[in-house]
Amino acid sequence: MNEIYVELVKNDIRDHKLMSVVTVIFTAVSAMLVGLTILLFTSLSGSIDQLMEKAKTPDFLQMHAGEINVEQIEAFAGNHDEITKWQVCRFLNLNNGMLTLGGQSLSGNTQDNGLCVQNEEFDWLLSMDNEIIRQIQEGEVYVPICYKDEYGVSVGQILEIGEEKLRIAGFLRDSQMNSMMASSKRFLVSEADYDRLRELGEEEYLIEFLLSDRDCITQITTAYLDAGLPDNGPAVTYDLIRFMNALSDGLMIWVLFFVSVMILLISILCIRFLLMTSLSRSQVEIGTLKAIGIGMKGIRRIYFGKYLILTLIGAVSGGIAAALVSEPLSAGLREMYGVDSDVATRYLFALLAVAATVACILLSIHRTLNKLKRTTALAAMRESRVRQGDNRLRYLLIGLAVCACTFLCPVPRHIASTLASPDFVTYMGVGNSDVRIDVARQNKLMEGTQELGQALEQDSEVLEYTVLITKRFKAGLSDGTNCSILAELGDHTAFPVSYLEGTAPEHPDEIALSSLLAQELGLGLSDSISLSGRENRYTVCGIYSDITNGGKTAKLSAGRAKLEILPDEDVMWSILYVSLRDGTDIAAWIQKNGTFTEQMGAKITDIRTYVEGTYGQMIQNLDMVSGVVIIASLVILFTVVLLFFRLIVERERMDLALKKALGFSSREIKKAYGGGTLPYIVVSILLGVWLSVVLGQTAAGMVLSSLGASGFQFVTDKIMTFAIIPLSVCMVTFLAIAGGAKEVDRIKAFEAMRKE
Amino acid sequence: MATILSVKDLSKNQILHNVDFDLHQGEMVAIMGPSGAGKSTLLYNISGMDEPDQGEVLLDDRRLTGLSEEEKARLRLYEIGFVFQQMNTIANLDIWGNILLPALGSKDGRKNKRVYEERAKKLMKALGIEELSHRKVTEVSGGQLQRACICRSMIMSPKLLFADEPTGALNRSASDEVMESFLKLNREGTTILMVTHDSLVASRCDRVLYLLDGAIRGELSLGKFEAEEGKRRAERTRKWLEGLGW
Structure with a gap:
C-alpha cells in the first residue's frame, strides 16, 4: 500500500502549496544559518590550527627591548627538560612615520611595524601557500597579509623605509601577529637587508620556546622570571596567540550562532502552528481514518512523512545555500589563515549540524502530532466541519514575527557599533582618552616621560593627562611560588578602564587585577597579595578585562611625585593618556606634537584610529553578518505574515463574501485590513525596538563576554535601530499583507449564500 | 442463528436508557426513530467510537466496552466496517486510494497488497463502480461515492457493517443503488446494522428497531427481502411506524 501512502502525502503537499512552501522556507533558512555557522566555525578553527601547526608557533615567548645574554638563556633551556627548542628572534622596530607602503604612509598606523628575518627552528613566517618562505632576495620584502587589503598593495610595489626602497615580493602569514589584535607586525627581509637597515630602527628580541607539554607553560614562565632572564616586555603564550587569532572572526561566528538559534526557535514555533492549523483543518479526515480503524501510529506516519519530506527539501536547499554564502564570508578567513585542506570534515560537521536542525524541527512536529490523540473517531460522524481556531492567535503570531525581526536585525550592528565606540577600549584594558602616547624602553625612559609630561602641562589645548608607568613585579602565591x-x-x-567588579585603586595599599590574572592567582575582591620589593600586602579593590600585554596585568595607585623618582631600569614602558579641550582638532594636534614625541622615543596614537585599526576587521565581518541576518529575518517575516494573513482571510471567508454581497469592493476590504492591522504592527515594531535596546544588551553581552569584556554598556546604532530596521520591517510586513490580502479578490459574493 | 452483537442495559448521558438488543449473524437490521431519539448515539456506543456510562456491548462474546483506543481501532479495522452519511472520503486520494485506505493500517494489507487490490476490484465490480478507480472523489455522483465508501468499509472483510444514515444525503435513485449494494453484501453473509430515517430503506431490512427517547419501543420482523414483495413490505413498515406515532 506504499503508493497510496506516498500518494496521500504527495497530494496533501500539492493541495496545500503555500503551507508546504512556507515549511520548506523555514527549514531552509534555519538550516542555512546553522550550516553556515558550523562551516565558518570549522573553517576558522581548522585553519588557525593548521597555520599554527605549520608555522610552529612558540608555546611561550618573552619580548625584550635592550641587551640580552644568549648564554644565560641557553643555560636556562638546558636546565629544563620541558623545553624542546628555543631561539632568539630579532625584531627591528621602525618608526611608522618613516614607512610608506605602496605610496601610502604608515604614519597613522597604530601597530608596531618592524623588520625581521626568517627564523631557523620554528615560528616561521609562511607564504600564501602556507609554505615556509626560504628564498628572500636582497632588496625584497614580504608584507603582512593584513596590509594587503588595508593599503591595497600588490606584488611588485614598493615599501619605503626612509630613503631605502624594498620591492614587495609577496605577502606573509604570521601565525603570531596575523590578528589586528596583536600589536606588532613583522615584515620579512633578507639577512643582508636587515643588517644594512639596522641603524634605522631599534632592535628588540623575541625569546621563544617550544615545550614538550603545553600544560607546564606557567611553570616555565615562573622559572624564567626567577632565573633573572631578559623580561623587559610582555610575555605571550600559545593559547593567547590562538585566542587573538580566533577573536576577530570568532565574533562574527558567535553572532551568527546566536541569530541561528533565534531563527530556529521562530521557525519551530511557526511550523508547529502550521501543523496545528493543518490538523485542525483535517479533523474530519483524521476522524475518518480513526473510524475505519487506522491507529495513531498509521495516522502519525502520514503526517510525519509529509513533514519529513518538506524538512528534508528545506534542509538540502538550506545546506546548499550555506555552502554558497559561506564562500564570500570565508574569503577573509582563507586569506588570513590559508585554506583548510580538510574540506570533507568541514562539510561533515555542517551536515551534522543541518541534520540536528532538522531533528529539532521533526521532534517538535512529533510532539505536536500527539494532539492527534484528542481527535476522536466521532469527529468523522459529525456532519459540520470543525471550525478552525481563533484569528487572534494568528494576529498574535504576526505581531511576534514583526517584533522578533525588529529585535533581531540590529543585534549584529549593535555589537559592531559597540566595538567601534571609543568607550569599548575601556573594557579591553585601555583608558578612553583622545590621544595615547607610548614611551618604549630606552635609556632615558623616565626622563623622556617627564619631559613629555611637562610639555603636556604647558599645552593650552590639553584638558587633562595622566602618566602610567609599567613595572614588573613578582607576586607571591599562596603555595609559596611566585608569578x-x-x-x-x-x-x-x-x-579609568571599566571594572567588572570593584573600583580603580585609589590608595597606596590597593591593587586592581585583570580578570585573567585574578583567575590565575585565584584571587577575588578584598583578597590580599604580596609583591616583590614591597613590604605591605595589597588588597584587591577591582577586577577588569584586559587583552593587552598578554592579558595578565595589574594596576597600582601612585602619585606623580613618586613615579618621577623611579629608576629607569625598574620601568618597562610608560603610557600617557591625554584628553584635549573641546573643539581641538585631534589629527592636527597629533601632527603638531608628532616630531617632539618622536624625539622622546615615543609613539603617539589617536584612540579612534587605534579602535579602527584593531577592531576594523571585526566590524567589517559583523557588517557582512548583519546583512545575512537582516535578509534572513526579512524573508522569514515576509513568509510568516503572508501565510498567516492568508489564513486570517480564509477564516473570515464567509464574512467577507457577505460584505461583498452587501456591496463592499475588494479594495475597500483590503484597505480596512491594512488600516486595522497598522496599529498592531506599529505596536509590535515599537516593542521590538524596545526589546532590541533592552534585551539587545543581554544578547550582545553574551557574545562580547566571549571576548573577555563583561558588564559593558553597549552602544545602540540609532539610525539602524530607530529608522532603517523599523521602516524595512514595516515595508516588508505591508508587502506581505498585500500579498496575503490578494485572496480577498478571489472571494465571490455568492459564497455567502452557500450553507456553511 | 448465532448472536454476533449483544447490547445489554446500555445507558449514556440521559440520551440512551437501558437499551437491550441482539444482532444475529447474517442479519440486516435498521434502527429508526425521530430526530433526537438517540439513534446516532446508540451507533457510536455500540461501535466502540464512544464509551457508554452503563451496560456492555459484546462482539462475538468479547466485551467492547473498556477496550483501549488502539484495541478499538484494531477491532474497527479488522472486524467492523463503517459507512457514514457524509461519506467522509479523503479528498487527496482518488476512489481507488480511498477504497484501499484501511489496508494501509494493517500489516496484512501491506504484505498482501495484491490480495487486497483484487478484493477491491471485485467489490467495485459487484457494486458497479469498477470504471471509477482513478476518478477524484469530487468527480463522481453521491450514489457512486457512497458505493465506493461501502467498498472501503468491506475491504478488510468485516463480520459486521455499521451504517449511519447511508442514504441520508442521496436522492431516491442513488439511494436505491446503495441499498442494492447492502442487500448484495448481506446475501453474501455480512451482518449489517444501519440507522435510517427512510421507511423504504428500513423495509428492505430483516428487522426494524424503533427507538424513542433513548429506549427501544418496538420491533418489526420482516424476514429476508425479496424484490417482488418490496411494495408490500414498505406498506407494512409504514403502517407499523404510524402505529408507533411516526
Missing part, C-alpha cells in the same frame, strides 16, 4: 605580573603605576581614576 610574574606587569603592573601599571599611576592615577587610575583619571582615564
Whole structure:
C-alpha cells in the first residue's frame, strides 16, 4: 500500500502549496544559518590550527627591548627538560612615520611595524601557500597579509623605509601577529637587508620556546622570571596567540550562532502552528481514518512523512545555500589563515549540524502530532466541519514575527557599533582618552616621560593627562611560588578602564587585577597579595578585562611625585593618556606634537584610529553578518505574515463574501485590513525596538563576554535601530499583507449564500 | 442463528436508557426513530467510537466496552466496517486510494497488497463502480461515492457493517443503488446494522428497531427481502411506524 501512502502525502503537499512552501522556507533558512555557522566555525578553527601547526608557533615567548645574554638563556633551556627548542628572534622596530607602503604612509598606523628575518627552528613566517618562505632576495620584502587589503598593495610595489626602497615580493602569514589584535607586525627581509637597515630602527628580541607539554607553560614562565632572564616586555603564550587569532572572526561566528538559534526557535514555533492549523483543518479526515480503524501510529506516519519530506527539501536547499554564502564570508578567513585542506570534515560537521536542525524541527512536529490523540473517531460522524481556531492567535503570531525581526536585525550592528565606540577600549584594558602616547624602553625612559609630561602641562589645548608607568613585579602565591605580573603605576581614576567588579585603586595599599590574572592567582575582591620589593600586602579593590600585554596585568595607585623618582631600569614602558579641550582638532594636534614625541622615543596614537585599526576587521565581518541576518529575518517575516494573513482571510471567508454581497469592493476590504492591522504592527515594531535596546544588551553581552569584556554598556546604532530596521520591517510586513490580502479578490459574493 | 452483537442495559448521558438488543449473524437490521431519539448515539456506543456510562456491548462474546483506543481501532479495522452519511472520503486520494485506505493500517494489507487490490476490484465490480478507480472523489455522483465508501468499509472483510444514515444525503435513485449494494453484501453473509430515517430503506431490512427517547419501543420482523414483495413490505413498515406515532 506504499503508493497510496506516498500518494496521500504527495497530494496533501500539492493541495496545500503555500503551507508546504512556507515549511520548506523555514527549514531552509534555519538550516542555512546553522550550516553556515558550523562551516565558518570549522573553517576558522581548522585553519588557525593548521597555520599554527605549520608555522610552529612558540608555546611561550618573552619580548625584550635592550641587551640580552644568549648564554644565560641557553643555560636556562638546558636546565629544563620541558623545553624542546628555543631561539632568539630579532625584531627591528621602525618608526611608522618613516614607512610608506605602496605610496601610502604608515604614519597613522597604530601597530608596531618592524623588520625581521626568517627564523631557523620554528615560528616561521609562511607564504600564501602556507609554505615556509626560504628564498628572500636582497632588496625584497614580504608584507603582512593584513596590509594587503588595508593599503591595497600588490606584488611588485614598493615599501619605503626612509630613503631605502624594498620591492614587495609577496605577502606573509604570521601565525603570531596575523590578528589586528596583536600589536606588532613583522615584515620579512633578507639577512643582508636587515643588517644594512639596522641603524634605522631599534632592535628588540623575541625569546621563544617550544615545550614538550603545553600544560607546564606557567611553570616555565615562573622559572624564567626567577632565573633573572631578559623580561623587559610582555610575555605571550600559545593559547593567547590562538585566542587573538580566533577573536576577530570568532565574533562574527558567535553572532551568527546566536541569530541561528533565534531563527530556529521562530521557525519551530511557526511550523508547529502550521501543523496545528493543518490538523485542525483535517479533523474530519483524521476522524475518518480513526473510524475505519487506522491507529495513531498509521495516522502519525502520514503526517510525519509529509513533514519529513518538506524538512528534508528545506534542509538540502538550506545546506546548499550555506555552502554558497559561506564562500564570500570565508574569503577573509582563507586569506588570513590559508585554506583548510580538510574540506570533507568541514562539510561533515555542517551536515551534522543541518541534520540536528532538522531533528529539532521533526521532534517538535512529533510532539505536536500527539494532539492527534484528542481527535476522536466521532469527529468523522459529525456532519459540520470543525471550525478552525481563533484569528487572534494568528494576529498574535504576526505581531511576534514583526517584533522578533525588529529585535533581531540590529543585534549584529549593535555589537559592531559597540566595538567601534571609543568607550569599548575601556573594557579591553585601555583608558578612553583622545590621544595615547607610548614611551618604549630606552635609556632615558623616565626622563623622556617627564619631559613629555611637562610639555603636556604647558599645552593650552590639553584638558587633562595622566602618566602610567609599567613595572614588573613578582607576586607571591599562596603555595609559596611566585608569578610574574606587569603592573601599571599611576592615577587610575583619571582615564579609568571599566571594572567588572570593584573600583580603580585609589590608595597606596590597593591593587586592581585583570580578570585573567585574578583567575590565575585565584584571587577575588578584598583578597590580599604580596609583591616583590614591597613590604605591605595589597588588597584587591577591582577586577577588569584586559587583552593587552598578554592579558595578565595589574594596576597600582601612585602619585606623580613618586613615579618621577623611579629608576629607569625598574620601568618597562610608560603610557600617557591625554584628553584635549573641546573643539581641538585631534589629527592636527597629533601632527603638531608628532616630531617632539618622536624625539622622546615615543609613539603617539589617536584612540579612534587605534579602535579602527584593531577592531576594523571585526566590524567589517559583523557588517557582512548583519546583512545575512537582516535578509534572513526579512524573508522569514515576509513568509510568516503572508501565510498567516492568508489564513486570517480564509477564516473570515464567509464574512467577507457577505460584505461583498452587501456591496463592499475588494479594495475597500483590503484597505480596512491594512488600516486595522497598522496599529498592531506599529505596536509590535515599537516593542521590538524596545526589546532590541533592552534585551539587545543581554544578547550582545553574551557574545562580547566571549571576548573577555563583561558588564559593558553597549552602544545602540540609532539610525539602524530607530529608522532603517523599523521602516524595512514595516515595508516588508505591508508587502506581505498585500500579498496575503490578494485572496480577498478571489472571494465571490455568492459564497455567502452557500450553507456553511 | 448465532448472536454476533449483544447490547445489554446500555445507558449514556440521559440520551440512551437501558437499551437491550441482539444482532444475529447474517442479519440486516435498521434502527429508526425521530430526530433526537438517540439513534446516532446508540451507533457510536455500540461501535466502540464512544464509551457508554452503563451496560456492555459484546462482539462475538468479547466485551467492547473498556477496550483501549488502539484495541478499538484494531477491532474497527479488522472486524467492523463503517459507512457514514457524509461519506467522509479523503479528498487527496482518488476512489481507488480511498477504497484501499484501511489496508494501509494493517500489516496484512501491506504484505498482501495484491490480495487486497483484487478484493477491491471485485467489490467495485459487484457494486458497479469498477470504471471509477482513478476518478477524484469530487468527480463522481453521491450514489457512486457512497458505493465506493461501502467498498472501503468491506475491504478488510468485516463480520459486521455499521451504517449511519447511508442514504441520508442521496436522492431516491442513488439511494436505491446503495441499498442494492447492502442487500448484495448481506446475501453474501455480512451482518449489517444501519440507522435510517427512510421507511423504504428500513423495509428492505430483516428487522426494524424503533427507538424513542433513548429506549427501544418496538420491533418489526420482516424476514429476508425479496424484490417482488418490496411494495408490500414498505406498506407494512409504514403502517407499523404510524402505529408507533411516526
